[in-house]
Every structure is written in structure tokens, then in C-alpha cells.
Amino acid sequence: xxxxxxxxxxxxxxxxxxxxxxxxxxxxxxxxxxxxxxxxxxxxxxxxxxxxxxxxxxxxxxxxxxxxxxxxxxxxxxxxxxxxxxxxxxxxxxxxxxxxxxxxxxxxxxxxxxxxxxxxxxxxxxxxxxxxxxxxxxxxxxxxxxxxxxxxxxxxxxxxxxxxxxxxxxxxxxxxxxxxxxxxxxxxxxxxxxxxxxxxxxxxxxxxxxxxxxxxxxxxxxxxxxxxxxxxxxxxxxxxxxxxxxxxxxxxxxxxxxxxxxxxxxxxxxxxxxxxxxxxxxxxxxxxxxxxxxxxxxxxxxxxxxxxxxxxxxxxxxxxxxxxxxxxxxxxxxxxxxxxxxxxxxxxxxxxxxxxxxxxxxxxxxxxxxxxxxxxxxxxxxxxxxxxxxxxxxxxxxxxxxxxxxxxxxxxxxxxxxxxxxxxxxxxxxxxxxxxxxxxxxxxxxxxxxxxxxxxxxxxxxxxxxxxxxxxxxxxxxxxxxxxxxxxxxxxxxxxxxxxxxxxxxxxxxxxxxxxxxxxxxxxxxxxxxxxxxxxxxxxxxxxxxxxxxxxxxxxxxxxx
RNA sequence: GCCCCGUUCGUCUAGCGGUCAGGACGCGGCCCUCUCAAGGCUGAAGCAGGAGUUCAAUUCUCCUACGGGGCACCA
Numbered sequence: 001x002x003x004x005x006x007x008x009x010x011x012x013x014x015x016x017x018x019x020x021x022x023x024x025x026x027x028x029x030x031x032x033x034x035x036x037x038x039x040x041x042x043x044x045x046x047x048x049x050x051x052x053x054x055x056x057x058x059x060x061x062x063x064x065x066x067x068x069x070x071x072x073x074x075x076x077x078x079x080x081x082x083x084x085x086x087x088x089x090x091x092x093x094x095x096x097x098x099x100x101x102x103x104x105x106x107x108x109x110x111x112x113x114x115x116x117x118x119x120x121x122x123x124x125x126x127x128x129x130x131x132x133x134x135x136x137x138x139x140x141x142x143x144x145x146x147x148x149x150x151x152x153x154x155x156x157x158x159x160x161x162x163x164x165x166x167x168x169x170x171x172x173x174x175x176x177x178x179x180x181x182x183x184x185x186x187x188x189x190x191x192x193x194x195x196x197x198x199x200x201x202x203x204x205x206x207x208x209x210x211x212x213x214x215x216x217x218x219x220x221x222x223x224x225x226x227x228x229x230x231x232x233x234x235x236x237x238x239x240x241x242x243x244x245x246x247x248x249x250x251x252x253x254x255x256x257x258x259x260x261x262x263x264x265x266x267x268x269x270x271x272x273x274x275x276x277x278x279x280x281x282x283x284x285x286x287x288x289x290x291x292x293x294x295x296x297x298x299x300x301x302x303x304x305x306x307x308x309x310x311x312x313x314x315x316x317x318x319x320x321x322x323x324x325x326x327x328x329x330x331x332x333x334x335x336x337x338x339x340x341x342x343x344x345x346x347x348x349x350x351x352x353x354x355x356x357x358x359x360x361x362x363x364x365x366x367x368x369x370x371x372x373x374x375x376x377x378x379x380x381x382x383x384x385x386x387x388x389x390x391x392x393x394x395x396x397x398x399x400x401x402x403x404x405x406x407x408x409x410x411x412x413x414x415x416x417x418x419x420x421x422x423x424x425x426x427x428x429x430x431x432x433x434x435x436x437x438x439x440x441x442x443x444x445x446x447x448x449x450x451x452x453x454x455x456x457x458x459x460x461x462x463x464x465x466x467x468x469x470x471x472x473x474x475x476x477x478x479x480x481x482x483x484x485x486x487x488x489x490x491x492x493x494x495x496x497x498x499x500x501x502x503x504x505x506x507x508x509x510x511x512x513x514x515x516x517x518x519x520x521x522x523x524x525x526x527x528x529x530x531x532x533x534x535x536x537x538x539x540x541x542x543x544x545x546x547x548x549x550x551x552x553x554x555x556x557x558x559x560x561x
Numbered sequence: 562g563c564c565c566c567g568u569u570c571g572u573c574u575a576g577c578g579g580u581c582a583g584g585a586c587g588c589g590g591c592c593c594u595c596u597c598a599a600g601g602c603u604g605a606a607g608c609a610g611g612a613g614u615u616c617a618a619u620u621c622u623c624c625u626a627c628g629g630g631g632c633a634c635c636a
Binding site for chain 2: 037038039041071073074076077135139142146149150151152153154155156157179181194196199202203204205208209210212213215216217218220222223224226227242243244245246247248268270271273275276277278279308309310311312314315317318319320321322339340341342343344346348349350351352353355359
């Protein structure tokens with residue numbers, strides 16, 4: 001077997017295809033098979049849904065298959081709870097995979113942790129072919145190396161220290177139990193050209209590309225190996241993924257070549273962005289699909305909005321059509337029309353679009369949807385338990401339960417209670433300033449993100465620990481948390497509320513509180529609004545008094561009778 | 562620091578050499594109206610900058626700037 005040559009990849013690239021802007025994405029004769037491959041390491045992400053929606057639409061458009069694969073090779077961070085949440089949320093937004101861990105399929109298993117043997121075999125194959133090698137370098141050496149390269153203003157990459165070790169000797173050391181990884185032997189000269197479906201050819205100098213770790217010392221593959229092997233074995237024809245993967249595509253190309261396989265078509269989608277244009281993040285946006293579901297967003301509206309990111313449809317007059325069903329989207333999807341500027345996930349526009357969908361529903365349908373939303377939520381009994389003793393009529397359930405469901409808590413002037421100790425009237429009370437209060441919330445968020453099981457006891461322990469660190473009275477700190485979570489200074493017991501609220505909603509609220517406290521103009525708008533309302537009320541009162549005598553005078557009877 | 566990608570109103574976008582640079586969100590005004598929404602009309606708001614190529618550049622090329630991403634035994 002010949003090792004992969006630079007040329008074998010370069011020749012795969014189209015000859016200078018520009019300027020042919022709307023070069024269609026090639027669709028081979030074989031049936032289209034696409035996939036999304038989320039890793040179950042946290043809340044189901046809106047970005048996963050975004051990429052999934054485009055993948056699925058592409059498959060449907062071409063009569064192909066859409067596959068869900070779970071990339072759980074990171075043993076430390078992957079959880080089964082997260083995996084289940086991903087299934088729920090992706091289904092909610094309208095994704096229905098033809099093959100996947102929970103629905104089966106001919107190319108399984110679809111969970112990478114169950115495919116370890118496959119990856120090991122493939123790594124062995126590369127080892128025998130000499131396109132991969134064992135590396136025994138300890139982590140400390142690699143850290144030092146990276147630091148040095150960074151200091152010398154070079155691209156940080158493995159220096160090939162173990163690259164020329166004798167293969168048999170390496171195998172013996174590994175067999176003797178010495179810890180090692182398997183690395184890809186990248187060519188050190190030449191260029192690799194990635195033929196991106198949206199960007200055209202993108203070239204990389206091979207000497208800039210790292211000898212990527214393929215197999216970790218725990219025997220599991222890294223993303224790169226697993227991804228290539230699985231995409232091949234699962235017959236993936238088009239890899240439609242986020243732009244953050246573009247730079248690792250040359251590695252993947254070399255892996256395909258090393259195995260002697262044809263590479264699929266690559267299409268790198270733009271990344272969803274925060275308002276400040278950085279990659280969308282949970283710190284700056286509600287990125288959890290669970291959050292949107294619980295907040296009562298219609299999934300078809302969310303799907304619609306996501307499909308608007310980077311894409312547009314036109315009506316006969318040349319205006320943009322912004323509201324459309326997923327079926328309509330599938331009907332005219334042309335990936336090459338995707339615009340590459342990173343679209344900002346604009347909450348305001350989502351709100352407007354969602355309003356369109358809401359208003360379009362027949363009242364009967366709306367009623368049904370509200371009932372279904374409440375019923376599907378699954379927390380009603382738990383919420384009921386918390387608010388029951390506070391109820392005066394069934395109707396008052398609406399008032400007390402609101403914080404558990406509503407997405408948009410308007411804190412109004414209660415926002416001041418986000419400042420730890422602000423509500424305490426004792427002169428001796430410890431009051432935290434805005435930055436310190438913010439740090440408190442940051443701490444809580446960090447702690448709660450790390451809680452493996454979302455149960456009251458664990459939550460209480462973490463929140464109390466964070467409260468302890470503030471130096472303020474525990475009750476004052478907890479009041480701040482209460483206001484962040486419920487929007488008011490009164491609520492059912494805090495830790496139970498936190499538990500029932502659920503991870504997605506709770507963390508979003510706490511992050512929002514931190515963000516609010518991070519703003520130097522904290523509270524000023526609310527204050528201004530309150531002041532002007534007060535002023536208006538006073539003015540009305542004054543006017544009423546002034547007019548009173550006149551109004552009190554008996555008015556003249558109508559002249560005509 | 563190095564590599565890669567991107568750049569049309571604040572935001573989502575149309576545009577594929579000749580357009581009054583179109584639509585939408587948001588914002589302002591007016592109308593409708595018992596309030597608030599919704600709806601209708603309307604206004605302000607954009608081709609990042611500089612060199613080329615061309616009779617003609619928002620559109621093609623290059624440079625700069627800015628934004629983003631990547632550079633892990635994470636995906």
C-alpha cells in the first residue's frame with residue numbers, strides 16, 4: 001500500500017471552479033445519505049437543530065436518508081441523560097432520522113462508544129500501512145512543546161518526535177502496557193485542497209497541519225478517526241456540518257486517502273452568532289432547545305427561523321418570503337444559495353416570526369396547542385405540589401405557576417434584588433455591589449452546570465456553598481437567586497423551584513441575571529420607566545384636583561330640552 | 562502568534578457588470594382604535610477602505626482593515 005500522497009488529495013479538488021458562483025452541490029447517482037453527529041455532553045443545542053434541519057432537508061429533497069449518530073467518544077463528558085434530551089429536543093423541532101441509535105438501521109451501531117473495536121481495527125490498518133504511528137510522548141512534553149512554538153510565533157503542532165520510531169518496537173512497548181496514542185502521519189510538504197461545496201477550493205499547506213491523534217490512550221478514537229470511519233461505513237455522501245470543522249477537513253481528506261476511500265462532498269455551514277458576532281454560546285443566548293420548548297415556542301416556528309439563517313426564499317415580486325413550512329423549505333432547498341456571513345441569532349426577529357405562526361392558528365387549534373404544550377411539559381404535578389398551598393382559586397394557579405413556564409420574566413424594579421443584600425433593611429447587613437453580585441451568579445452558573453443529576457439536594461448544596469462565599473447573609477443571597485429564577489421576591493421554596501424549573505430554564509435565568517448585573521446601566525431603564533410612570537400618575541392626580549371644582553359644578557342642562 | 566473563512570441598512574437577507582441597491586425585523590411618524598396588540602401607510606438607515614480590470618463596478622482581481630473560526634489524548 002502506498003502512503004497517501006499529497007497529490008491524491010489535491011487531484012480530488014476541482015480545477016479552478018470560480019467564478020461560477022452558483023455551482024451546484026454535486027449529487028452523485030448513489031442515494032444521498034447525510035447525518036448529524038451530536039455529542040451528548042450537555043443541553044441539546046440550537047446549532048445542532050440548525051445543521052440537522054439543513055441536512056434532513058437535503059436528504060428529503062434528493063430522496064435520501066438522514067442519519068443520527070451519537071458521538072460519545074469523550075467518556076468524561078458524555079451522559080445518557082444528555083443523549084435522551086437530544087432525541088427529545090431534535091424530534092420536537094421536527095427532525096426524524098431514518099437511522100439512529102434509538103431507531104436502528106442497517107449501518108449500526110450508531111453510538112460511537114459501541115464501535116470501539118471498529119476504530120481500533122482501522123487504526124491498526126493505518127499502523128501497518130505506515131500512515132499512522134504510535135506516540136509515547138507524555139502530556140507534559142506536549143504542553144511544553146506547544147508553549148515553545150507559541151512563543152516562537154509558529155503554528156502549534158506535534159513535532160514528530162515519535163514519528164520515526166520503529167513500528168515493531170512501538171508495538172512491543174504498547175503490548176507491554178506503555179501508554180500511547182496513535183497519530184496520523186501527515187505529509188510534511190505540499191498542499192491539500194478542500195473542495196468546499198459553498199466556498200470552492202480552499203488550500204492548506206501540509207506543513208501547517210498537525211499529526212492528529214487518531215486513537216486516544218484510552219483506546220477510543222478522536223472525533224477525526226471516528227468521524228471518517230463512520231461516515232464511510234455508514235455510506236455518507238454529503239457531510240454538511242458547521243464551519244468550525246473546515247480547518248480539520250484536510251486531515252479528514254488524508255484519512256480517506258490513507259484508507260483508499262473516496263471522500264464525501266463537504267459543505268460547511270456558517271456558524272450561528274451572538275449579537276456581538278461571536279460563535280453562539282449559552283452565555284449570551286438561550287441555546288438550549290429545551291428552553292425554547294418549555295418557553296412555549298411552536299416548533300414549526302423555531303424550525304422556520306433556523307432555516308432563515310443563511311437562507312432566503314423569494315416571492316413573485318422579488319420580496320423575501322420569511323414565513324414558510326419545512327415542507328416548503330424542502331421543496332426548494334438549494335444549498336449553494338446559502339450565504340456565508342455568520343447569521344446573528346436575533347431574538348427579536350424570532351419573536352416576530354413566532355407571532356406570525358401563533359396568529360395563523362385557528363383558535364381551536366391554538367387552544368389545543370396550549371393544552372398539549374402544558375400536558376407535554378411533564379412538570380404540572382410537580383409545579384402543583386409547590387404552588388398548591390398558595391392557591392385561592394384554580395385560576396390563581398396561573399399567577400403562581402407563571403415563573404415555571406414563561407420565557408420572558410420581566411423583573412421590573414425587582415431587578416434591584418438581584419444585588420445581594422439589597423432587600424435587607426438592617427443597617428448591619430452585608431450588601432454586595434453589582435460586580436460582586438454578578439460574580440456570585442457566575443459562580444452559581446458554573447456550579448450548576450457541573451451538577452450531574454439535577455436534584456434538589458445537590459442543587460441546594462451548590463447554591464449554599466456559593467452563597468457562603470459571598471460573605472453576605474445566606475438568606476440575602478438566596479433572595480437574589482429567588483428573584484433571578486422567579487422574577488419576584490416571593491416564590492415557593494427555592495431549591496424545589498430550582499429543581500422543578502429544570503436545567504435549561506434555570507440556567508438560562510441565572511445566566512440572564514448575571515448578564516443583567518454585568519451591564520453598567522443595570523436597572524437604569526427600569527428606574528426611568530418607573531419614574532416616568534410615577535410622574536404621569538402625579539400629573540394626572542394634580543390635574544384631577546385642579547379640574548375637580550369645575551367638574552363638581554352642575555353642568556348646564558342640554559339647551560334643547 | 563500561525564493557518565483558514567467571511568464582510569450589502571443596527572439585525573436577517575435579495576443582488577450574480579449598467580438597479581432610484583429590493584424585502585423583512587427593530588426603530589420613528591401617521592392611520593385604524595375603548596386599552597394593548599395586530600393590521601395599513603410612511604420615514605430614517607447599507608454596498609468596510611484602497612488599488613486595479615472594464616465603456617461601466619455592490620457585483621471580477623489584489624492589498625489593507627475589521628469580524629469569525631481553528632490550532633487538544635473535546636467534539
